[in-house]
Amino acid sequence: MKLVIADDEYPVRYAIKSMIVEMDAAWTVAGEATNGGELLRLLAEHRPNVAIVDVRMPEMSGLDAIREGRKASPLTKWIILSGYSDFRYAQEALKLGASEYMLKPVRSEELERALYATYKDGRDMLLLHNERFGSNLSALINGLLSVQAEERDGIFYTGRFRGAVFEPDRPAGGPDRAAAHGAFYRALTECVRAHAHCGVRLAVVPLPGGELAAVGAWEQAGGQEEGERQVADFFGAVLELAARASGAEEAVTVLTTGECRGFKELSARLARLQQLRDLRIFRGFGGTVDYAELNGLAEKRGLEPLGRQLAAALELLRDGRYLNAQNALGELEPSWAAWEREGGEAEKRSLLRYMRHVLPGLGLADGGETGGVPRALKAYGERALRERQSKEAERVDPVAQVLRYVEQHYAEEVGIGQIADLLNVSPSYLSTLFHKRTGVTFMKFLTRLRMGKAEELLLGTRLQVKQIAEAVGYFSTRHFTKLFTETYGKYPSDYRKPS
Structure with missing residues (x-):
């Protein structure tokens, strides 16, 4: 947590710094100012959580500096110092x-109390801004809102972004992934809360295909370098979480966007990463692959369609859909033969390592040849099909299970990836099947259902709009109102009025 001190008297600044050093809380003094002009520069550079400001300073008073400083650092909280007991x-x-007004000389316990009260209030506001950013980001990525609806001078247009997509790969026959997925999601959201700072926005959102993505954004204006550093720290922690989540039971590959100028470039890169996600099997899954590396692999002749075909066949085998897998493997053989002649050794080693992970019983030797892989995959599928018990022959319709689950849990935090884990199928398969069967993406279906429930509550109860928003799964009344207006063309408050 960062703060700045502005006072033209050195003994006062020194005393306050000394008190802060002795406090248990992790406060960092990012800078000191002797006048209002210096304070404005510190605010633009550091975007501190709290500023301790003397009301009387040379050049510009503390009160005038606050008036200007709120523009450069709108989330900074203010503690006022004065040597004058003038109300x-x-x-x-x-x-x-x-937030606080203190008379000099300041006592240590008084300062600590003021900092705690101010920061708690500021921290809540900071997290609220982050949650609003995450809600809007999710709606934009999933096509529920248009970026044209956002303010032109807001962060979605003027900010810099970085993103990461998480691709978990679990072995066939391994344990249910729902618990691991839930734990990973909770760890990511805690990471967002821990790294929230003034001047940056962080979020974890579901993508249309069911994958989780982490996104960080910072302003291009004053304090850009500090914002960029804070977002970099966040992604460093995120990569550590992915590494800890990887092991014998699951490997999490992180696909990174690099730096993007504005939401449109971020959105395009996230979509491209999803399009090229299958190429990770030629690069080294379970680690980090950046946008440029994946695009470089896509430029190799025939590698992108081969990766898509092979990943689909492996997914079918891993999920136990062996008859479909045999057909997919038959279609794979011509492109496989061409790649076998032209593919690099590093690509082949990475692919064998991936196959041994997702299909432990495949029997491919470490460093072995790849020429016999299609035959080995077919044999694996035939063997698994023979071993399957008759009671597994009939499968419950997964789309019907999704619809039933959403009807019961629409007011909770719910995503297609979470449901896929419960059904023990891959998110991409379930997302594609749901879209094919219903004609809409999962997020659009969920939003329509929630809006329908909200309409019923508006017309059939006297609940407040905020209560209705919470009842259908939205913590933010503002975000709920956006979606409701997009759906029905009226504000919720106007919807009850007779036309």
């Missing part, structure tokens, strides 16, 4: 949004 200063400071 007028306190009144003016409170009008400007100051």
Whole structure:
């Protein structure tokens, strides 16, 4: 947690710094200012959580500096210092949004109490801004809202973005992945909360295909380098989480976008990563693959369609759909033969390692030849099909299970990846099947269902709009209102009024 101190008296600044160093909380003094102009520069550069400001300073008073400083760092909280027991200063400071007003000389326990109260309030506001960013980002990525609806000077247009897509690969016959997926999602959301800072926005959102993505954004204006560093720290922690989640039972590959200018470039790169996701099997799954590397692999002749065909066949085998897998493997053989002649040794080693992970019983030797892989895959499928018990022959319709689950849990945090884990199938398979059968993506279906439930509550109850938003699964009334207006063409509050 960062703060800055602005006071023209060195002994005052020194005393406050000394008190802060002795406190248990992890406060960092990012800078000191002797006048209002210096304070404005510090605010633009560091976007601190809290600023401790003397009301009387040379060049520009503390109160005037706050008026200007709120533009450069809108989420900064203010503690006012004064050597004058004049209530007028306190009144003016409170009008400007100051959280605390203290008289000099400041005592250590008084400062600690003020910092705790101010930061708690500021932290809640910071997390609220982050949650709103995540809600809007998810709606934009899943096509529920248009970026044209966002403010032109807002972060979706003017900000810099970085993104990462998580591709988990579990072995056939391994344990149910639902618990691991839930634990990983919770770890990511805790990571977002832990790295939330002024001037940056962080979120974990589901993509249309069911994958999870982490996104960080920062402003291009003052403090850009600091924002970029904070987002880099967040992604460093995210990569550590993915590495810890990888092991014998599951390997998480992280596909990274690199730096993007605005949401449109981020969205295009996330879509491209999803399109090229299957190429990770030629690069080294379970680690990090960046956007440029995947595009480089896609430029190799025939590699992209081969990766798509092979990944689909492996997914069918892993999920126990052996008859479909045999057909897919038959279609694979011509392109496989061409790649076998032209493919690089590193690609072949990576592919064998991937196959041994997702199909432990395949029997491919480490460093072995790839020429016999199609035959080995067919034999694996035939053997598994013979071993399957008759009671497994009939499968419950997965789309019907999704519809039933969503009807019961629409008011909770729910995603296609989470349901896929419960059904023990891959998110991409379930997402594609759901779209094919229903004609809409999962997120659009969920949103329509929630909006329908909201309409019923608006017309059939006297609940407030905020209560209705929460009842159908939205923590943010503002975000709920956006979606409702997009669906029905009216604000929720106007929907009850007779036309």
